[in-house]
Amino acid sequence: MNHQALCRKTYKIGIFGLLLGVWLSGCNTQTTQPQTNQNPASSPTAADLTRKDKKVILTTFTVLADMAQNVAGDKATVQSITKPGAEIHGYEVTPSDLTRGQNADLILENGLNLERWATRFYNSFPKVPHITLSEGVQPINIAGDAYRGKPNPHAWMSPKNALIYVDNIRKALGNIDPANAGTYDANAAKYSEEIRAIDAKLKQAISGIPPDKRYIVSCEGAFSYLANDYGLKEVYIWPVNAEQQSTPKQVERVINTVKANQIPAVFCESTISNEGQLQVAKETGAKFGGVFYVDSLSPSDGPASTYLKLLEYNVNTLIKGLQSK
DSSP states (O other): OOHHHHHHHHHHHHHHHHHHHHHHHHHHHHHHSOOOOSOGGGOHHHHHHHHHHSEEEEESSHHHHHHHHHHHTTSEEEEESSOTTOOOTTOOOOHHHHHHHHHOSEEEEOOTTOOTTHHHHHHTOTTSOEEETTTTOOOOBOOSGGGTTOBOSOGGGSHHHHHHHHHHHHHHHHHHOGGGHHHHHHHHHHHHHHHHHHHHHHHHHHTTSOGGGOEEEEEEOOOHHHHHHHTOEEEEEESSOOSSOOOHHHHHHHHHHHHHHTOOEEEEETTSOOHHHHHHHHHHOOEEEEEEOOSSOOOTTSTTSSHHHHHHHHHHHHHHHHTOO
């Protein structure tokens, strides 16, 4: 090889080495400099940072998720384990639920023996704290010898109790994310005022029904707290959702009560079969007034897509049924 060719080869190698060094230097700079990417979705590393910056809050069902989201605002990510329309008493945990539980910073439950599946779920994540939102509520015990001493779990159906839930959410979020505690406090105060406003509105609406006609007839005894707040008389087929429902004896008891008190309408919850209540309506001549939302919100395009809408929809549905002839 002559001297000129050797120089050209050496020159090419030198240029390649220089370019390689610049490229490697750029890669090193990109991986060590502070992450300031304004589009987290475009970079897994940035997305991971966003995940760390925002706490992930997992709730056992959709009503609690809506409450928690109102307190969290945009400072935390809130997810519900169960989907809209799910029956939550005997829910069966899925592998994806376990994955979400592993990645959560906090789990919020109702308690009062509502989530019978929850203990095993929590035990899978001993390092993830879980908070019982009904803590501080005065329980109403379920009637009947079979449930002696056991609390009715549907405490959130009372707006007064919902204020306790909201305060428990506020404290829980502030404890795991003190940097945003001020925002959680402000959001909780605003949301509590909205709950008080809907409470006053619903009490006023129910006051238009004569006291001796204020019956709420449902499939499950899920309205004890609401009935206590608003002066309603509660009638139901079974006390708590269970595998065996609508026995002939249960249905007969409700039929007799509806007939004796000339109750014009009966209802059932959205997450369970209304077969027993339809039989009550047929045997008594009462109207089947529709469904109530209790254990689950409706989908986003439905009538009970938030907790406040759930309360208002249920009471309006009840009043419409009681006023029917």
